[in-house]
Amino acid sequence: MTRLITSGFSHFILFIGILIMIVPVWMIFASSTHTGLTISTQGLQMFLGDSFYENYLRVLLYQGGFFKEITALKMLLNSFIMATGVAILSVITSLMAAYALVYYRTKYATLLFWLIFVTILVPLELRIFPTYSVMAELNLVNSYFGLIVPISASAIATLFFRQFYKTVPDELLESAKLDGANTWRFFVDFLLPLSKTMIVAMLIFMFVFGYNQYLWPLLVTSSEQYWTVVMGLKMMSGSIVHRFAFVMISMVPPILIIIVLQKHFIKGVFQDK
Template structure:
């Protein structure tokens, strides 16, 4: 009886927590399907209206910004390119950095690792102006490379990959050497497949990190053609229902990426077991 009560109580608490997170988002979505005059008169709505297509198409295709040069569709594309680039480059560099730290027995490997790890303690705001100066000298301002490269190095991802590599038995490396595998072949054919679960997890984490960036894109882009979704949330104008629609659409790309890659993440976990 006690066990049943505890189980029901846990589900009730879980349902309350989910409701607290989901209901406000649902009300914003439902309100975005009504007309502006209706929302201004009656406030937030819980039920859907009949202006969904009109409101969302207008937000996607309407040219906004200071010079009326950018659409929400272009912002979504910019954010997706930036987030994907940050995630891919971060995973690749972290994989290779961790591999070098663990399998190349250099004298200063531990020192180099802690030097990388200490960068976690340095906020982006402290290094943002020197980074911008470098990007300006390289003529990477107002470019996708300028958006992606400076925030792609991840000390946290390097830490996770390093700790994982340290759990790989040394016998695996010895067997690979006996089979004639080179250093690069051991990395590609053995370590990368073993790391697939963590690669997916780090990709999801870094995608969301890149997608949510605001300060760096704001500084490195002076052209509206490189505005991201988060910048659009701050700078867009229009009626309240159009802002609601923009907010809802801005949540879709990271949710879709998480849903798609979560399947591979869970599959990898069960395969590893």
């Protein structure tokens, strides 16, 4: 009986937490399907209205910004390109860094790892102006490379891959050497297949990280053609329902990524290989 009460109470707390997270999002979505007059006179709505198509079509195609040169569709594309580039480059560099730290028996491997890991303690704001100077010298301002490359090294992803590689039995490496596999073949044919779920998990992490960036895109882009969705949340104009619609649209890409890859994400983060 005590166990049943405890379980019921735990589920009740979990249900309350879900409501706290879901209800505000639902109210924004429901309100975005009404007219601006309805929201201004009656406040936020809990039920859907009949202006969904009109509001969302206007938001997607409306040319906003200071010079009226950018649409929500273009910002979605920019954010998707940036987030995908950050995710892919972060995973590639972290895979190789972790591989070198674990399998190349160098004298200072542990020291090198901690030098990489300590960069977590250095916020982006402290290195943003030197990084911008480098991008300006390389003529990468107002470019996708300028948006992606400076934030594509991830100590967190390196940590995850390093810890995973340490769980791989040494006998696997010895067997690969007996089969004539060199260093590169061992990495490609053995470690990468074993790391598949972890790679997907890190791709999701880094995609969301890149998608949510605001300060770096704001600094490195002076052209509206490279605005991201997060920048648009601050700078796009319109009525309250159009702002709500823009917020809901901006949430779609990361939610879709997580929904599609959630099984691999859970396995990669919480399940022992």
